[in-house]
Amino acid sequence: MIRVALLSRWHVHADDYAREASQHPSIQLTTVWDEDPARGKRWADELNVDFENSLEFTLARDDVDAVIVDTPTSMHKEVIIAAAKAKKHIFSEKVLALTEKDCEDIFSAVEEHNVSLMLSLPRLNDPTYLYAENAVQDGLLGDVTSIRCRLEHGGALATKSHPNGWLPAHFFNKEQCGGGALIDLGAHPIYLTNRFGGQAVSVYAEMNAFTNRTVDDHSTVIVRYASGATATIEAGFIASKSPFILELHGTKGSILVEERALRIQSTELEEEGWITPDLPEQAASAMNQWVDEILTGTKPRITKEDMRVLTRINEAAIASSKTAKRVSLNSEAHASV
Numbered sequence: 001m002i003r004v005a006l007l008s009r010w011h012v013h014a015d016d017y018a019r020e021a022s023q024h025p026s027i028q029l030t031t032v033w034d035e036d037p038a039r040g041k042r043w044a045d046e047l048n049v050d051f052e053n054s055l056e057f058t059l060a061r062d063d064v065d066a067v068i069v070d071t072p073t074s075m076h077k078e079v080i081i082a083a084a085k086a087k088k089h090i091f092s093e094k095v096l097a098l099t100e101k102d103c104e105d106i107f108s109a110v111e112e113h114n115v116s117l118m119l120s121l122p123r124l125n126d127p128t129y130l131y132a133e134n135a136v137q138d139g140l141l142g143d144v145t146s147i148r149c150r151l152e153h154g155g156a157l158a159t160k161s162h163p164n165g166w167l168p169a170h171f172f173n174k175e176q177c178g179g180g181a182l183i184d185l186g187a188h189p190i191y192l193t194n195r196f197g198g199q200a201v202s203v204y205a206e207m208n209a210f211t212n213r214t215v216d217d218h219s220t221v222i223v224r225y226a227s228g229a230t231a232t233i234e235a236g237f238i239a240s241k242s243p244f245i246l247e248l249h250g251t252k253g254s255i256l257v258e259e260r261a262l263r264i265q266s267t268e269l270e271e272e273g274w275i276t277p278d279l280p281e282q283a284a285s286a287m288n289q290w291v292d293e294i295l296t297g298t299k300p301r302i303t304k305e306d307m308r309v310l311t312r313i314n315e316a317a318i319a320s321s322k323t324a325k326r327v328s329l330n331s332e333a334h335a336s337v
Helices: 014-023 037-047 055-060 073-085 100-113 127-137 187-197 286-296 304-323
Strands: 002-007 027-033 050-052 066-069 089-092 117-119 144-152 200-208 218-225 230-236 245-250 253-258 261-266 327-329
Touching: 002 014, 002 055, 002 286, 014 027, 014 037, 014 066, 014 286, 027 037, 027 055, 037 050, 050 055, 055 073, 066 073, 073 089, 073 100, 089 286, 100 117, 100 304, 117 286, 117 304, 127 187, 127 245, 127 253, 127 261, 144 187, 187 218, 187 230, 187 245, 187 304, 200 304, 218 304, 304 327
Parallel strands: 002 027, 002 066, 027 050, 066 089, 089 117, 144 230
Antiparallel strands: 144 245, 200 218, 200 327, 218 230, 245 253, 253 261
16 A cells, blocks of 8 residues: 555645545555645544644654645645655646746656656546547648647636635735646646647747736747647636637648547548547546556656646746747757747
8 A cells, every 4th residue: 555645735636636545446545734734634634534733744654655745836846855855755736846947856856765756637648638649640630730729717707606716715826826827727738738749949928817816817828849830828717618629730630629529630531521530548547657656667658758848838938928028948948038
């Protein structure tokens, strides 16, 4: 069994990870720590596990082999490096850290202390992504020329039951989150387009705050890749009925994804026009990949490069929005205006 401590209930997905971990046959939840002690104590009581006031004591416990990190994003570097130094395996909510330099510091600690690090990037395991990945690799689209990915919900919009929106107020705290819609919900379009686009060479971003928060509630990002392809990324908290959209266009065909449905047309296929292909099975979740790496050494599908470039694009988008200029990414992967 992998004995796991839950580190914070700050993130909206903390309960989801606790549920998945508690149902996993190779995981035993033993402890909760939270930077908000009252919140953590309530959670520990709900889960019938121990509560620790001290992160240091939590990481020193003999019955903790690994941790699930759902702290404010601004605390990720400190908490994850402390866990690595304590030789605890680490599962974390995205994004890994606020800067690429912080990501590199995390990777160094993880490698030095030989622990597993996993970031939850769930759409990389979705059947629509898996099919599209194979189709691109098999040349069904030819050279990919343009990508569009959009993900938005209405979490910032006032309703009768949630006059300030259903997202918790701290999701609009710039210091804790590092941003708003793009760094949170936009993570999914970013890591997907990173996989399809290849090496990003420049980023231009427009970040808006329609609901007058101090962080963006809707953002649009244009990424240019070394191949010449471009991606348009959209993310927001102000459209309650917007579906997830992924479009891939190339010299020989196109793929359209809406929610969990996929269509393709290609000059490389015998069928004319749009077809709806059979999709592969759902791939192992990020948590299952993490457990498999810990127990068997199996290499996960979600990689450190996915984690690193996710932060790289976010960091460049913030810089672009501040300066209203396109940001170039040089060979050392640092942004320059």
